[in-house]
Amino acid sequence: MKDLIAQLERIVGQDQVLKEPEDLIPYGFDGTAVLKEPAMCVVFPADVNEVAAVVGVAASHGTPIVTRGSGTGLSGGSVPVRNGVVVCLLRLNRILEIDARNLTISAQCGVITKDIADEAAKAGLFYPPDPGSMKISTIGGNVAENSGGLRGLKYGVTRNYVMGLEAVLPSGEVCWFGNKCVKDVAGYSMKDLFIGSEGTLGIITRVLLRLLPKPASRRTLLASFSSMEAAAATVSAIIEARVIPCTLEFLDRVTVRCVEDYAGIGLPLEAEAILLMETDGHPAVVAEEAKQMTVIARENGATDVKVAADEQEGERLATARRAAFSALARMKPTTILEDATVPRSELTKMVRKIQEVGERYNLTIGTFGHMGDGNLHPTILTDEKDADEMDRVEKAMHEMFEYAIELGGTITGEHGVGLAKKPFLPRQFTESSYALMKSLKRTLDPDGLLNPGKIFD
Amino acid sequence: MTKPVPQARRTENYLQDLDYSVLQQCMHCGMCLPTCPTYMETGKEKNSPRGRIALMRAIADGELSVSRAFGDEMYYCLGCLACVTACPADVDYARLFEMARAETERQDVLNRPSRNLIRRLTLRGIFTRPRLLRAVGRLLYVYQAAGLEGLVRRSGLLRLLPKRLRELEPLTPRVCRTFSDGLIGEVEKPVERRYRVGLLTGCVQDLTFSDVNRDTVDVLLANGCEVITPRCQACCGSLHGHNGEWELAKVLARRNLDAFDLDGLDAVITNAAGCGSHLKHYDRLLAGDERYAQRARTWSNKVRDISEWLVEIGIRRPQVAATPLAVTYHEACHLCHGQGITRQPRDLLKAIPGLELRELKESTWCCGSAGIYNITQPAMSEKLRDRKVDHLRATEATVVASANPGCNIQISAGLVASKGRAMAVHHPVSLLAEAYRRETG
């Protein structure tokens, strides 16, 4: 081990290898509750060559590697593995090029998501994926998790914006996949293999992203409901009416209270649920869609629909919404969040199930999520030190997953499998498709060096 | 949704005694990371709120012992509380950080001769003894006024001091000729009384900015407040509370509680952000003290920052012709993060006819003063100071307004070091006082 560390220090410099307990403990977890594991060391390479060299050295020692961006992941993806090296990519933090003629941006993997969006905005362009964590998460982490955001409904998720990427393979080889072409069918779409691969197939070091023209205008609406079902029904009705707003975010009563407690922006505390709705594009279309959504919400039982006065107010609402998950942690010591996603026609059923399960197991659940994507985050507020309650939490989660799959949904819409959802994954695959996925991993990473034990064993 | 205020018990370890839920409250989401000045400089988790809390939790869990590296980290933290503003999960970082430093001191892991000297001289020495502090101040004044500074600097006498203290010498603030007691009457009455308030003169404020105290009284009088200023007040104890001297902080708090006749006062006013955020927590500090707990609660309810109080009672707009003045506002950490006061100082400034308020980029980012941080961590402190000065200069304002003596000393030093166009640094209340003075001509 000493030998390995010395070799790593030679590559990245002594001060870029952490090995003391006081340095390592803070890297023992990501944004996921309960999971933690100490790393042997944390390495901070400065560029792709150093990444490749680090991989080479670790491979020669048979030491596993866990790739890490900002550690905001919600499935334990960047939680270290025992006696493994953590490779943290925050020093690869340069935006390399913005190409206004082809509408692309090229950046190293450690760039913060919001910086990508801001840089694009400076050129009058738009990078839509905006996960709640965008001020902290890295673009590499977003690609590795195929993260969604508040605008998924109209603009899709990270995958829809990746045109190319560079990855370091477990062998230490550096590969580039993709280009600036709108169309490209030369060979397999290899980049797509790495998107959402959670650091198990390669280390993504550089990305080429698609940008859009900035929408000319936007309008934000806030609708209050006296039941969660009414909100869910509104979402289904909006989709059915062929309106595709960019945002349809849902917050239940518990979540609204926590967010209001933190942000103090005057959210309606009496409502059982609220929908944050946003439409963007041509001003005439925006006006028309806003009107339609208001009517549909009212028809489905909205008690109140407010229009944000201006873009700043809309942005304030969106920012408050982004704090929802963390704000829920105000109530109880441990916050366990799920990521169930169902076809949008089934939302009402799923919402009802979450309530019913919560009541039956006597648990406090706050639910919020990207309702327009059918993606809900039922969040169980509990205490990891209460064994009895944790047992019920486990059972409740299980039931919710089973039900989501029954409805044709998935156990995770955007947070990935990592460690947290690993046990539930086989349920969602057929035997042969699960085996195929594992054999793919073995082909690319025969020695199981990259993020072993994540997604599957 | 209010949680019971946790109290440290009298046993082994401040962090282990702390109600575990305070530590558990951090769900390691990382939302605070981009607001933490030390993390943003180094990019290492250990230097972040989330990382520091993880270390504290490891100690509470018995996975880590209080080591020198741990202690160093707790002092590398600025205590700026930007993470508290950012945290949606309501983590009580202020509390955690004070406990962690107190534990570091209790276990004495940072024992080093030069550090001990600085702490003995400052925290245990002069800052607990108002008369001694003034005597030192008096000496400093003579030293500076007589031009001895240059002489001593040239003579090389300073080389006799330990290195850290030597580096500090240029940072020593300019001392005022007269302290507050000489400038302010024990009782000052307005023409028409609406309220009666007490004034805390603060030790650094008193020493180096006693004119700010005078200005505060003038502004209070101009707004119908009778001002009671007890003589020779004790330091509020914020430096002690933030630097692990928990017991000393309690002693000082009791002394202040004794000095004021609370029942007769509508409010107790402070104009130093760093003091204010500590003063408001006397209730918590003395919660376990049978004799003082009740008084401390009343006290905490009555303490107001000067801008907070003025906006609460309604600021009388000075009746003077508008004089154009471009001002930018730096937010002291312990005002914006520690007390959540951001709007009121701006309202106060905007009440001044002709004053143009130019918003400052990163206005809530720590300037690196942070109590005695600029003494204990000169390198990081200087980085933050320069970052602040760059933004200040970019506003092209002529005046920097800021409501904390430590910040004002730090920023002034930074402006001088950066050698650009001159920019004056004032407490907002001084600008307002100046406007009232113009009324009477």
Ligand SMILES: Cc1cc2nc3c(=O)[nH]c(=O)nc-3n(C[C@H](O)[C@H](O)[C@H](O)COP(=O)(O)OP(=O)(O)OC[C@H]3O[C@@H](n4cnc5c(N)ncnc54)[C@H](O)[C@@H]3O)c2cc1C
């Ligand atoms: C408050 C909060 C809100 C969130 N909101 C959303 C949301 O709205 N939508 C959403 O989808 N997610 C959300 N997340 C989850 C999380 O932010 C995303 O998964 C994000 O993409 C993780 O980025 P990161 O840089 O922190 O990656 P990490 O957590 O460090 O890593 C995540 C995974 O990616 C791998 N990885 C990281 N970088 C690379 C790389 N360069 N190459 C290969 N593998 C890599 C890691 O090994 C790990 O498996 C939220 C999280 C928090 C804490």
Ligand code: SF4
């Ligand atoms: S301190 Fe608050 S914002 Fe920071 S990681 Fe912990 S819970 Fe999140």
Ligand code: SF4
């Ligand atoms: S108090 Fe300031 S320096 Fe310390 S952890 Fe919080 S934000 Fe960082």
